[in-house]
Amino acid sequence: MVNDLYISKDERRRIAVGQDLEYPRYTTKIINLACHTAQATNRGSVGSLDEILEEFEAENPDATFEDWVDYYYQKYNGEVKVHRAAKKTYDMVENMRDAIDLITDEMVEQWVEDLILYKSYMGFDAREVIIPKLGRELQVTSRLAGPEEMAEGVSGYLGDQPICLRSTKHDKGPAMYEDLEAPVLYYEETDSGGYRVDMKELSRTLDEFTSV
Structure with missing residues (x-):
């Protein structure tokens, strides 16, 4: 049976x-x-x-x-x-x-290219999008961290201040990297495909950032 x-x-x-x-x-x-x-x-x-x-x-x-x-x-x-x-x-x-x-052949080509290339890359573009945006919003210089800095947990800099970006999809570790004094900013992708960034850990150093 x-x-x-x-x-x-x-x-x-x-x-x-x-x-x-x-x-x-x-x-x-x-x-x-x-x-x-x-x-x-x-x-x-x-x-x-x-x-x-x-x-x-x-x-x-x-x-x-x-x-x-x-x-x-x-x-x-x-x-x-x-x-x-x-x-x-x-x-x-x-x-x-x-x-x-x-719908044209060219439109389908563009849509498929966007699906395969851009949308697959979107999961890796957080640093390239969020850090420059923060710099513009806070009116300070910004740059992405290099490989050695990233190995230490730094995602980028606002002025001279290191920051760490983490996706909310990952386990939340300590709020600060103590040795670096780097605030952790958690981000998540919105339903519309953008980002929402939690600024709580950054707020305590806003005065320092804006004075750079």
């Missing part, structure tokens, strides 16, 4: 719902992207389905899929919400259809 039983997604649907749905190739990927982009099925549009389903199951422990449809349609005005979500999704599909006509 086998140890594991596998049920495919299509078979699961046939068993649970009693129907098969077939779509032309790639269409569901586009529809799914359009739905996500338009936020057509978020909580504000269709309700909190997890909570509604939990409520339904508590009230109807032996219910079928058809019972669930009736429950959502009747108690939560579900038919209107489904139609509205479908309309929002289709409108976004139309927007994407227009956008596809604007």
